[in-house]
Amino acid sequence: xxxxxxxxxxxxxxxxxxxxxxxxxxxxxxxxxxxxxxxxxxxxxxxxxxxxxxxxxxxxxxxxxxxxxxxxxxxxxxxxxxxxxxxxxxxxxxxxxxxxxxxxxxxxxxxxxxxxxxxxxxxxxxxxxxxxxxxxxxxxxxxxxxxxxxxxxxxxxxxxxxxxxxxxxxxxxxxxxxxxxxxxxxxxxxxxxxxxxxxxxxxxxxxxxxxxxxxxxxxxxxxxxxxxxxxxxxxxxxxxxxxxxxxxxxxxxxxxxxxxxxxxxxxxxxxxxxxxxxxxxxxxxxxxxxxxxxxxxxxxxxxxxxxxxxxxxxxxxxxxxxxxxxxxxxxxxxxxxxxxxxxxxxxxxxxxxxxxxxxxxxxxxxxxxxxxxxxxxxxxxxxxxxxxxxxxxxxxxxxxxxxxxxxxxxxxxxxxxxxxxxxxxxxxxxxxxxxxxxxxxxxxxxxxxxxxxxxxxxxxxxxxxxx
Ligand code: NAD
Numbered sequence: 148x149x150x151x152x153x154x155x156x157x158x159x160x161x162x163x164x165x166x167x168x169x170x171x172x173x174x175x176x177x178x179x180x181x182x183x184x185x186x187x188x189x190x191x192x193x194x195x196x197x198x199x200x201x202x203x204x205x206x207x208x209x210x211x212x213x214x215x216x217x218x219x220x221x222x223x224x225x226x227x228x229x230x231x232x233x234x235x236x237x238x239x240x241x242x243x244x245x246x247x248x249x250x251x252x253x254x255x256x257x258x259x260x261x262x263x264x265x266x267x268x269x270x271x272x273x274x275x276x277x278x279x280x281x282x283x284x285x286x287x288x289x290x291x292x293x294x295x296x297x298x299x300x301x302x303x304x305x306x307x308x309x310x311x312x313x314x315x316x317x318x319x320x321x322x323x324x325x326x327x328x329x330x331x332x333x334x335x336x337x338x339x340x341x342x343x344x345x346x347x348x349x350x351x352x353x354x355x356x357x358x359x360x361x362x363x364x365x366x367x368x369x370x371x372x373x374x375x376x377x378x379x380x381x382x383x384x385x386x387x388x389x390x391x392x393x394x395x396x397x398x399x400x401x402x403x404x405x406x407x408x409x410x411x412x413x414x415x416x417x418x419x420x421x422x423x424x425x426x427x428x429x430x431x432x433x434x435x436x437x438x439x440x441x442x443x444x445x446x447x448x449x450x451x452x453x454x455x456x457x458x459x460x461x462x463x464x465x466x467x468x469x470x471x472x473x474x475x476x477x478x479x480x481x482x483x484x485x486x487x488x489x490x491x492x493x494x495x496x497x498x499x500x501x502x503x504x505x506x507x508x509x510x511x512x513x514x515x516x517x518x519x520x521x522x523x524x525x526x527x528x529x530x531x532x533x534x535x536x537x538x539x540x541x542x543x544x545x546x547x548x549x550x551x552x553x554x555x556x557x558x559x560x561x562x563x564x565x566x567x568x569x570x571x572x573x574x575x576x577x578x579x580x581x582x583x584x585x586x587x588x589x590x591x592x593x594x595x596x597x598x599x600x601x602x603x604x605x606x607x608x609x610x611x612x613x614x
Pocket of ligand 1: 285286287288289290294312313314315343344346347348351362363364365366367368370371384385386387388418419516518544584588589
């Protein structure tokens, strides 16, 4: 008989390394959840659901408002962690957290009450919005806290329990926020689970989860929807975008350039509704391009934790490689690339601000979502033609129109096929304003009463007097 130890039958626990994208240093290592961990959390959420559903609305609102206050009270600690794992400059991390706190207050203010639809001598019909049960939230790495709160606040205020899966690239701040929030909630109402590539599909398949609210890429969104169909889960999908800005010749270039710059480059372009292509009228194209280049020279890029830095690295190596491949392909196509800033001389996933000067309409940089600090500038001369080019995209998330002519602005905005259009202003997002993607940019709505209703089933109760 051999003395050799039997081979272990327990798989080693997968460990996730969380990397600071500005330095590539490892910030933390976490054990990846397995299927049993998910089952345990779903069971806890299922147990917590009846009591939470029956908790008076006023108490659920108070809990959400309290979570918002906790985020504000811990803003310094959370912002430092968010910058370290996500890469965005500290000021932008603070503004993401301020947004998350604002969302908690705003969503709590709009809870859905019962509605009497008919009231006659014969019958009374009441419409209710009842919670679904256990919700799974799947979140990307660009705005980890804000996008988790976009799901947590409406789920909890409507009486659901929720399990949040942050991106494996950026789980740390979300874990901390949820730890704080759990102090205000019964056990099992809000949980966080972190895992590798297998975890998302386990959630979308899980029979104990009634709804998936997903934010991420269109490719993954399609897989989520296919998987959810097996158990007829409710789904909300907030997916990719390729937002266009249309700039007419009557604008004051010096006024609009800084606004449009930040619309495109906030968080180094890693925002679903970042401007991803700019159509500029040919009369002002050269002046606009030169002003944009000059402005970008005033915006320092570096480690987001350093004083004065306004642009950070991109969040992860895959995204960095993707952007490098887009740049190589654009170079082959002969389109001229303008890089006004030096790349920070350090390690980290830094891609300098790059403008692509009037590339062909069919090129990848125009047609795909770049999700980084590379921006194509395109010329137009005819309004119908530019609207056709803007709409010739599989995406339909946002877009903007810049002109002093209010009638033209409204007409063009109404003809853009997307969920949100902004006129003469950067992206305006609010807990009170519904946010949705058309075409391949999503399904369903987040925010506003329309978004809150997505965490409910409709129930009507029809009552007739017995005699
Ligand atoms: P991604 O689709 O790769 O991942 C998003 C999340 O889904 C992550 O948590 C990931 O772990 C998980 N996931 C991956 N495969 C899965 C699967 N098969 N089933 C279930 N979950 C799975 O997206 P990303 O790269 O993290 O984020 C960038 C994308 O997100 C961009 O396309 C951006 O436009 C989009 N986005 C959209 C919005 C919006 O509101 N429309 C907001 C932010 C980001």
